[in-house]
Amino acid sequence: MTxxxxxxxxxxxxxxxxxxxxxxxxxxxxxxRPLKLTAADIGRMKNVEVTAADRDxxxxxxSGVPVYEILQQAGVTLGAQLRGENMSKYLLVKSxxxxxxxxxxxxxxxxxxxxxxxxxxxxxGQPLPAGKGPFRIVVPGEKKPARWIWEVRSMTVRFAKE
Amino acid sequence: MNKCGYIxxxxxxxxxxxxxRMAYTTTPFTPEYxxxxxxxxxxxxxxxxxxxxxxxxxxxxxxxxxxxxxxxSCGSCHQQRLAFTxxxxxxxxxxxxxxxxxAMSLANLLWVRNFFWDGRAGSLxxxxxxxxxxxxxxGQSLETSAQKLKHSTLYPGxxxxxxxxxxxxxxxxxxxxxxxxxxxxxxxxxxDRYLAGQYQPDAAAMNGMQLFMRAPDPEKNIRGANCAxxxxxxxxxxxxxxxxxxxxxxxxxxxxxxxxxxxxxxRFRVPTLRNIALTAPYMHDGRFRxxxxxxxxxxxHIINSAAxxxxxxxxxxxxxGTALKLSSSEKKDIIAFLQLLTDSAFxxxxxxxxxxx
Numbered sequence: 001m002t003x004x005x006x007x008x009x010x011x012x013x014x015x016x017x018x019x020x021x022x023x024x025x026x027x028x029x030x031x032x033r034p035l036k037l038t039a040a041d042i043g044r045m046k047n048v049e050v051t052a053a054d055r056d057x058x059x060x061x062x063s064g065v066p067v068y069e070i071l072q073q074a075g076v077t078l079g080a081q082l083r084g085e086n087m088s089k090y091l092l093v094k095s096x097x098x099x100x101x102x103x104x105x106x107x108x109x110x111x112x113x114x115x116x117x118x119x120x121x122x123x124x125g126q127p128l129p130a131g132k133g134p135f136r137i138v139v140p141g142e143k144k145p146a147r148w149i150w151e152v153r154s155m156t157v158r159f160a161k162e
Numbered sequence: 163m164n165k166c167g168y169i170x171x172x173x174x175x176x177x178x179x180x181x182x183r184m185a186y187t188t189t190p191f192t193p194e195y196x197x198x199x200x201x202x203x204x205x206x207x208x209x210x211x212x213x214x215x216x217x218x219x220x221x222x223x224x225x226x227x228x229x230x231x232x233x234x235s236c237g238s239c240h241q242q243r244l245a246f247t248x249x250x251x252x253x254x255x256x257x258x259x260x261x262x263x264x265a266m267s268l269a270n271l272l273w274v275r276n277f278f279w280d281g282r283a284g285s286l287x288x289x290x291x292x293x294x295x296x297x298x299x300x301g302q303s304l305e306t307s308a309q310k311l312k313h314s315t316l317y318p319g320x321x322x323x324x325x326x327x328x329x330x331x332x333x334x335x336x337x338x339x340x341x342x343x344x345x346x347x348x349x350x351x352x353x354d355r356y357l358a359g360q361y362q363p364d365a366a367a368m369n370g371m372q373l374f375m376r377a378p379d380p381e382k383n384i385r386g387a388n389c390a391x392x393x394x395x396x397x398x399x400x401x402x403x404x405x406x407x408x409x410x411x412x413x414x415x416x417x418x419x420x421x422x423x424x425x426x427x428x429r430f431r432v433p434t435l436r437n438i439a440l441t442a443p444y445m446h447d448g449r450f451r452x453x454x455x456x457x458x459x460x461x462x463h464i465i466n467s468a469a470x471x472x473x474x475x476x477x478x479x480x481x482x483g484t485a486l487k488l489s490s491s492e493k494k495d496i497i498a499f500l501q502l503l504t505d506s507a508f509x510x511x512x513x514x515x516x517x518x519x
Contacts, residue, residue, distance in 0.1 A: 095402075097404060098281070098401055130470075131468075
């Protein structure tokens with residue numbers, strides 16, 4: 001009986017902790033400050049809104065944090081430092097489903113690019129739809145949304161080696 | 163000469179090296195594959211492919227002495243004629259207790275980065291350890307396996323030829339097996355001949371291929387099955403993990419067990435569809451006996467849940483529909499296309515066969 005009770009409690013505790021695990025975003029690789037961002041951390045960062053068309057062809061308002069801001073917080077070589085060998089660095093964004101997409105750093109840097117690529121957490125003022133949140137990359141003006149990677153779990157900056 | 167005699171000869175040929183101080187040399191093994199597979203291959207720096215290592219790995223793959231009671235080998239559950247699967251829902255190991263998940267095909271592992279249905283192993287070397295030692299699979303420690311092989315007449319010379327030292331270790335067993343498995347490349351199906359412009363599939367298979375590759379768009383009158391979203395490209399898989407709507411409350415939590423994240427509930431690896439006609443039953447739990455049942459699932463029976471892949475939500479051939487809704491002839495055509503992925507050269511390649519037969 002005691003054994004069963006202990007098993008039950010252990011299972012319940014394990015199950016609860018599993019349910020409580022939160023999706024955060026790790027920022028790592030060629031960074032001076034690796035980050036583990038929670039939803040609250042991201043909520044405190046500079047928020048912007050962009051308008052862009054998803055696969056359905058319809059325009060939506062997306063709001064979130066410029067990827068540039070996140071990379072700056074992690075100490076990635078941007079702005080005046082984005083020159084020389086740093087021009088061969090890239091950002092690899094990974095989804096919870098294993099999908100990966102790549103951006104070059106100048107694409108994300110406001111001193112190079114006029115469009116602002118964001119890590120969105122809202123579409124038309126609402127949280128992202130089931131399976132696509134809590135965070136999704138939105139690339140305004142890109143005709144095919146294949147890099148609008150959903151369920152973002154990690155961002156890794158690396159040097160292209162060859 | 164029969165194969166058994168050949169092996170003994172090889173073993174004898176290795177004998178002069180026993181205890182000698184001659185520097186050992188290995189011959190590099192360069193895997194051959196079509197350029198369209200890409201070069202994102204995975205070979206650890208500390209386990210390069212060598213002819214000697216691959217050959218030893220092949221013997222070990224079919225070696226029953228690696229199991230408790232010498233009952234089974236890797237090849238028992240990964241049979242070449244079935245593209246290295248066993249045709250069973252769940253496999254049984256040395257103690258006859260069924261495994262938790264369906265045995266996966268071993269084709270084109272050179273490109274795989276996360277092994278097992280839940281992707282929990284980051285290399286073949288890491289993966290191989292589980293079936294060798296799990297009590298319900300081959301059920302024997304690496305130390306015992308190494309001891310058994312040390313006392314054989316066949317193996318000491320072959321290990322020395324592959325690894326250059328006198329001791330047979332568990333690590334070497336693992337490395338040789340991983341080397342052999344990396345050579346199991348399937349790229350000789352009729353689909354490959356089609357890609358090379360040397361084969362024209364019939365009308366049904368061509369229609370099936372088009373449905374397979376395209377996403378449906380009823381407003382533009384485009385019919386599709388959107389299979390390629392996850393099983394696209396010449397390797398017929400993209401290494402992602404999806405909850406594909408099998409259950410609302412999965413009995414097997416899949417990747418959730420690793421990450422503790424509700425978003426990973428019922429999420430499993432997208433396997434290659436190469437040789438899919440040979441690898442029934444299907445899914446991580448082998449619940450579907452036929453490709454028809456698989457097509458029926460994706461077309462009509464996706465079960466919604468919070469973790470269901472967004473790719474499988476509201477993807478329909480009917481305007482405003484929530485299910486794919488393929489016609490029965492479309493399903494037949496897709497199955498005709500899937501037959502083009504069967505690689506008869508792969509399942510009869512003597513380099514992969516049981517050398518003890």
